[in-house]
Amino acid sequence: MTVLDKLARPWPAVLMILAVMLAACGTGGSTTPGAASASAQESQSKAPEPNELTVLEWGGYEDPKFWTDFADANPTADVNFELGNNDADILGLMEGGSEADVFHFYTGWQQFYVDEGLVQEIDTSKLTNWDKVPDSFKALGQVNGKQYYIPWDWGFTSILYNTKKVPEVTSWDALFNPDYSGHIAMWDDGPAAVTVSSYVHGYDETAITDEQLASIEQEWKQQKPLNLHYWDSEYENLCPEVMSGDIWVAYAWQGCYATALYEGTPVAYANPKEGRNSWVGLYGISADSDSPDLALKFLDDKLAETSCGNAVTLFYYGCANADVMAAVTDPVLVQAFSIDDPSILENTNFTPPVTAAQRDAWTAMWTRVKAE
Amino acid sequence: MLGRRGLLRFLIVPPYLWLAAFLLAPVVLIAIMSLRPEVGPINFARAWQPTLDQYRTIVGTVAYMRQLGISALMALIVAAAATALAYPIAYFLAFRAGDRAPLFLFLLLVPFAVSFLLRVMAWRLMLGTNGAINSFLEWLGVIHDPLDLLIYSRAAVVITLVYVWIPFAALPIYAAMGRIDRRQLEAAADLGAGPWSRFWRVTVPLSLPGAAASFFMVFIPSIGEYVTPRLVGGSETYMYGQLIQDLFGRAASWASGSAAAVIMLLLTVLLVLLATRIIDLRRLAT
Numbered sequence A: 001m002t003v004l005d006k007l008a009r010p011w012p013a014v015l016m017i018l019a020v021m022l023a024a025c026g027t028g029g030s031t032t033p034g035a036a037s038a039s040a041q042e043s044q045s046k047a048p049e050p051n052e053l054t055v056l057e058w059g060g061y062e063d064p065k066f067w068t069d070f071a072d073a074n075p076t077a078d079v080n081f082e083l084g085n086n087d088a089d090i091l092g093l094m095e096g097g098s099e100a101d102v103f104h105f106y107t108g109w110q111q112f113y114v115d116e117g118l119v120q121e122i123d124t125s126k127l128t129n130w131d132k133v134p135d136s137f138k139a140l141g142q143v144n145g146k147q148y149y150i151p152w153d154w155g156f157t158s159i160l161y162n163t164k165k166v167p168e169v170t171s172w173d174a175l176f177n178p179d180y181s182g183h184i185a186m187w188d189d190g191p192a193a194v195t196v197s198s199y200v201h202g203y204d205e206t207a208i209t210d211e212q213l214a215s216i217e218q219e220w221k222q223q224k225p226l227n228l229h230y231w232d233s234e235y236e237n238l239c240p241e242v243m244s245g246d247i248w249v250a251y252a253w254q255g256c257y258a259t260a261l262y263e264g265t266p267v268a269y270a271n272p273k274e275g276r277n278s279w280v281g282l283y284g285i286s287a288d289s290d291s292p293d294l295a296l297k298f299l300d301d302k303l304a305e306t307s308c309g310n311a312v313t314l315f316y317y318g319c320a321n322a323d324v325m326a327a328v329t330d331p332v333l334v335q336a337f338s339i340d341d342p343s344i345l346e347n348t349n350f351t352p353p354v355t356a357a358q359r360d361a362w363t364a365m366w367t368r369v370k371a372e
Numbered sequence B: 001m002l003g004r005r006g007l008l009r010f011l012i013v014p015p016y017l018w019l020a021a022f023l024l025a026p027v028v029l030i031a032i033m034s035l036r037p038e039v040g041p042i043n044f045a046r047a048w049q050p051t052l053d054q055y056r057t058i059v060g061t062v063a064y065m066r067q068l069g070i071s072a073l074m075a076l077i078v079a080a081a082a083t084a085l086a087y088p089i090a091y092f093l094a095f096r097a098g099d100r101a102p103l104f105l106f107l108l109l110v111p112f113a114v115s116f117l118l119r120v121m122a123w124r125l126m127l128g129t130n131g132a133i134n135s136f137l138e139w140l141g142v143i144h145d146p147l148d149l150l151i152y153s154r155a156a157v158v159i160t161l162v163y164v165w166i167p168f169a170a171l172p173i174y175a176a177m178g179r180i181d182r183r184q185l186e187a188a189a190d191l192g193a194g195p196w197s198r199f200w201r202v203t204v205p206l207s208l209p210g211a212a213a214s215f216f217m218v219f220i221p222s223i224g225e226y227v228t229p230r231l232v233g234g235s236e237t238y239m240y241g242q243l244i245q246d247l248f249g250r251a252a253s254w255a256s257g258s259a260a261a262v263i264m265l266l267l268t269v270l271l272v273l274l275a276t277r278i279i280d281l282r283r284l285a286t
Helices: A003-008 A011-025 A033-046 A064-073 A087-095 A110-115 A135-140 A172-176 A190-201 A210-226 A234-244 A254-262 A292-302 A305-313 A322-326 A331-336 A356-371 B004-033 B053-060 B062-096 B098-113 B116-127 B132-140 B154-178 B182-190 B195-223 B227-232 B240-249 B254-278 B281-285
Strands: A052-058 A078-084 A102-106 A149-162 A249-253 A267-269 A276-286 A348-350
Touching: A052 A087, A052 A292, A064 A078, A064 A292, A064 A305, A078 A087, A087 A102, A087 A110, A087 B240, A102 A292, A110 A356, A135 A149, A135 A276, A149 A172, A149 A254, A149 A292, A149 A305, A172 A190, A172 A210, A172 A249, A190 A210, A190 A356, A210 A356, A234 A249, A234 A254, A249 A254, A254 A267, A254 A331, A276 A292, A292 A305, A305 A322, A356 B062, A356 B240, B004 B254, B053 B062, B053 B254, B062 B098, B062 B154, B062 B195, B062 B240, B062 B254, B098 B154, B116 B132, B116 B154, B116 B227, B154 B195, B154 B227, B182 B195, B195 B254, B227 B240, B240 B254
Parallel strands: A052 A078, A052 A102, A276 A348
Antiparallel strands: A102 A276, A149 A249, A149 A267, A149 A276
16 A cells, blocks of 8 residues: 555544534533623633724724724724624624624614623723713613613615606605616615515514515515616625616615715605615624723724714714714715704604514525525 | 655645645535524534434525526536637647747736736626726717626626636646647648648547546536626626525525535536546546
């Protein structure tokens, strides 16, 4: 037998497979997530915190302008970013053992992190900017009566449309209008699709029945040929095509609306009869964080004037610091956030929490729509 | 001092370990993950009962299986087109470039200096509604309105993938042609074979193993493509690789994403095994 023959034996692979399978099917661990985090916190109290922070962010939010106050106040802190593409991705990464100290997601997904023991309660008494956050926003960060999350960015979802190609849009059903075939862009997101259909048909989106979901699935399958593409990055494959004139009607956030307005594109942001949608971004601190105090400082500084202000003036997202929003005078931003419309919130639907079963059913439905 | 065997072991063990750690182990982990029953926090130390539920769901969803078939067909088209287009390039390098072959080979490899993403993004500029091709056709007066089909279509995905793979596909064919004993061509000429006859009866058969290697080298990664269809494809150009990405990323279901990945892996291995049984590469090479 030659050396090559011996080496061709798969023993290293077999050993590795056995090791992995033993680890995978082992029964040794009965530790609950809560207990794990409690013991982690105990050990944290004994050792000094590392001066480093890992933040699990939506792609794009790692920009230093979003956390400039923290960077200025903590020049020696090492801040690293892991990036996710959407709320499901962020949750999946957290479930998969992300080492993030801080994570960012949007309204609707609050309950999962608490139920799965992935997040720790926040001591808001340590936050210096907390009093600038409106109570309605604070409430969105609470689960089971405890403050687990800090609200930060917020905005609207509605129909963004090209006023030269499309008459005034008054309903979400514009996304299904065959007159705009090949020039419609829907966000690549199952829960968003369910929300839009719920608005159009008057369904209660917190209690979608199986029959309603089946009908929603059919509706989006029929809509698919009308769509230019499903966008998944606002500034990569939505705004450029809105401004180039390829997209006439889009499910969009106000950031793209403001961007298009600044560029002089003839666009409008609908006030549909069913109401706009509104969302709020929330930050949580991982239950297993090695640097919970630094994480809290990071979030507190994100609420500070400069970081929050940058989110508004540079990226056109609303921010939870009420003082910053009150100081907005730029006409484009006033228009984008409908600051001059006192009735806008009365006609706005805030994203409700979804259950795990709804999330799974809706994302599975959307995957089938795309694969059809 | 290392003997011949020792040297061989010294050289071969590191790549084996590397492959075991970074190829085999992840594949095994994916296979194990595919047997997990539910989504939720992933903790391998906690007991769980293996199940085939994820496989049943994937295989039982007609739309998913249809996408697998479409993706396999698209990969087949891309691999065939890239191999066919790479063949003349390899032939030129092996038989016609002469002393300048290294220069042309270098030029062939120049695109690799640019990131894959940038090369694909460049095609958006080429194929876009206001892109180079539409603008040129409008300037010529051939069209009055931009052609919608150029981008966000299956054609756009195929065109882009073929472009990306041509340089890769040319290399194994070039290597195979480089090994052809030129005396065989001279013997064929001495026996009265003309240029076409020498090409079809000597060069082509002897270079087929290289062409087959090129084909598989393009086919295997193309079947699981998800970046290119995401960038230049539209709502109607979904591919199976995107399904895997969606199950992991959008559905937050690593178990079903893993099952979908294992199914694709098995299909790919099956197709390659089937093809290698039909095409006996060793026989072709002799």
